[in-house]
Each structure stands twice: as C-alpha cells, then as structure tokens.
Amino acid sequence: MESNLIAVVCLLAFMAICCTVDAAPVNSSCPLPPKLGSTYDYDWKSKPHEWSNPNVKTASLQLALSWSPTYCASLSKGERDQQFQCKPSNDFGLIVHGLWPQASKASSVKDHPRNCRNEKQLNETMIKRFFCMMPGEYLQQSEWEKHGTCYFATATDYFTTVEKLYKSLNIPDIRAMKNPTATTIKDSFLKLNPKLPSSSIKVIMESSRLKEIDICYGLNLQFANC
Template structure:
C-alpha cells in the first residue's frame, strides 16, 4: 500500500469524522476551490422544477489530469484516494419553465464567498470534491425557487436528502430500456417520464418539482425517453442547440455550414422549431456562421 494511502487510512480511523463523514481525508487539502464567477454567467430567472444529475466517477477520473489525482490535487479524493466511487451527484440544478427546457437560471447571486471546508465535509461522500461543491452552490444553489433554500447548508442538505432516497447502481448504466427498468424497479417513487439521460455528459438525471416530489422531465415520453424528432420532420427544420457549459442556446438553419452535424436531444433541453421566428420567441439566437 502506498505511504500516502496508509496514512489516510490510519487518520480516517482515528478521525472524529470517521463515522459521520467517512469520505473526509487528511490528504485532501486542495484549497483553490473558490473560483471567480464572471458576471456574464449570471441568469437570474425563476426556477419551476429541478434536475438531479449523476456522473460516473471512473469516467470522470479517466479524463482527469494525473497531477490532479495526487494528494492536495483537485481530483484526489474522487480519483486518487483509493476510495471506490461509482455514481456521484454532479448537482441539484434549478431549471426554468417546463415550457422552455434549456432556459435555466445560473449564478443568480453572482460570485460568492468561499464555503468553509468543515461545512462541506458532510457532503463529500455524495459529491467528492470541495471544488465541485463550491461550484455547484455558486452556479445553482443561489437559484433555488425559495430564498430560504439558498444558503449553502440548506441547499446541500436538500440535495443530500434527495440523494439518500435514491438507490444507485454499482456499475455504469448505458442509455437503454433495461437500464431504465433497473432504475424504476429500485426507485419505485420515481416516475417513468421523470428519468432522462444526458448523452453529452453520460449522466443520469431525475426531475423533481418545487416541493421536491418526483415529476416528469420536459420532452420525455411516458416510457421515459425523449420524443424522437428526425431531420426530415418539417417541425425540426430549425435546430435549437444547447451548450450547458457555456450557457448558450443557438439555433441553426439549413443554410448554416454546421447544420448537418447538429443533433437534437430533447433530454438536454434542445428543441426543434418550424421557423426562425419561433426559435427567437423561445429565447434562442441565431448561430454565427
């Protein structure tokens, strides 16, 4: 056993947090976890429902830089500590109107102070990264539908309560009917149309209303899959694409050079439009050529 892992194990056994917070690691000392939030990221609009999104830790770790997995690195706890993480909560994300999927609030209060690491320790088994927890609070926790839910502790406690109600698999599930059957069989409180798969991030997502009861996801069919739209469908002549990382919503016309490569996934909040006017009215802007 490597020396740093042995030291972590001994410290964990002796730590007063070992029982209550088994994912606290003395070698997880990454301290540059409060990055500035640019003002341009702010989109303070009302939230009408929520999405809980889960990523597969081994997939994330496979793409993480080697240095970040070392003690003190940003990804050490999740990827280098020797702990076995499977599905971890990427975030509890307030969403806008169900009538306008993909138009969601973001960084509603702008840049926020650094959250005390001691407060974050309680949530590390759910989201094993202080950087991720700080990021999720700043970009999503400040946008809860009720201001009483917007302080860090209440936001994370809400996420933890929902997280503890879910039974997640110990293997990565592909986007198949069998996977959906497994999720429903092991989580009977969920709705069949309240489960969606975020293909770009390979994440499973669950939708909740503002009372945090399971609800349907916009655009999902009763079987829980996005309603299919083909490029031959006249109502999909204009393609509304969503870039979650950049927070942009662009529409592509058949004349755009990238039109053929744009694929629509309604589970990601992407939409088809019959006309450019419809796309602009829904809040999309034309993609530059």
C-alpha cells in the same frame, strides 16, 4: 412571566435544531483528503464560458448524478492526479454533480437560472460533511454558487436538500452490470425505485459508457417530468 419563559424555551429549542444541522458529524464512510485546498472559491466572471442568468424563475429542480469512472477517464493523467475523486484507491461511483434549478420554458441551457449571486467560500466542516456525495471542495463551491444560489437562501438549505434527495434513491450496482446500456441502467433504477416514473429519469451515455443520470423534481421535491 410564564409566556416569556415559554418563548425563551422555544427559542433555545430552535437554536439547538439549527446548530445540529450546521454541526452534523463529518461523514467518514468514504475517503477524505488529508487536507482541503486553501482556496476553492468560485468566480463565474473569471470563466470565459460562463454566464449569469439571475432573473429567471425556477420552476423545477434537476438532480444530476455523475459516474466517476467516465468523468475521470475523460481527464488527462495530470488532471486525474489533481482530483481526489479520481485516485484509484478511492473508488467513487455515482456521485452528485449538482442540483440545478430549471426554468419552465427553456430552449437552451442558457435559459435556465445560473450564477445568481456571489457567495463566500464554504467552511471546511460543511465541505467534509457532504464530501461523500460530492467529493471535491471546488465541486461543492462551484455548484452552490452556480446553481444553488438561484433558488436556495443558504448553502445549508441547498446541500441538505441535495442530501435528502440523493439518500432517498436506491442506487443500482452499476459496476456489477455486464455491458450496461442506457436502457438497462434506467430499468434498474425504476425497479429499485417503484415510485420513480419513467418520465422523471434521464440516462446520458458517452459512447458506450455511462456519463450522467438526471432525476427531475418539482419544487415540492416530488418526482416530475424531465
């Protein structure tokens, strides 16, 4: 009888922890759209330039951080008007593009795991919870299905891992830098993150503007060579 009671208590504790993860309060420290789109599901088969590579083993992970001003500047005015991330009043900076499973030996991007399984549309609570680091419902949905499904069992596993890695980084004030270059941006990251090896970060520029920063991790979520 006593052992059964202990088992019930443990089960209730486990359920409480799980519910806490899924029902975390909405992050309100950044602008949120008044209403999400009703349809933002992702279907790689409808994308002419997409492909599926589900049978490749994941050897490492790459956290891709996108510089919003450069991304938004690459869009037409009509496209920018449709992107909540790009509205001038929202002022998003370095956001998460995605967390990408990587193969150990890849000669091209098509050698990495990609579009491993179809998943249902994420619910609104999930989208809003992670909106500040990934400001777009379609961005979250597509990154989860395109990359997350190739290593993570659930969307919660994927996004909480992304959140953990993202929040563990000290992000330099890139806007305050005068004429930033790949070298000065990388040096700033290394200075603010003493445990980050130089070999674990890549800074990608587009002309003279920051485009993306990639941070590489092993499957143990420790820094790894890119």
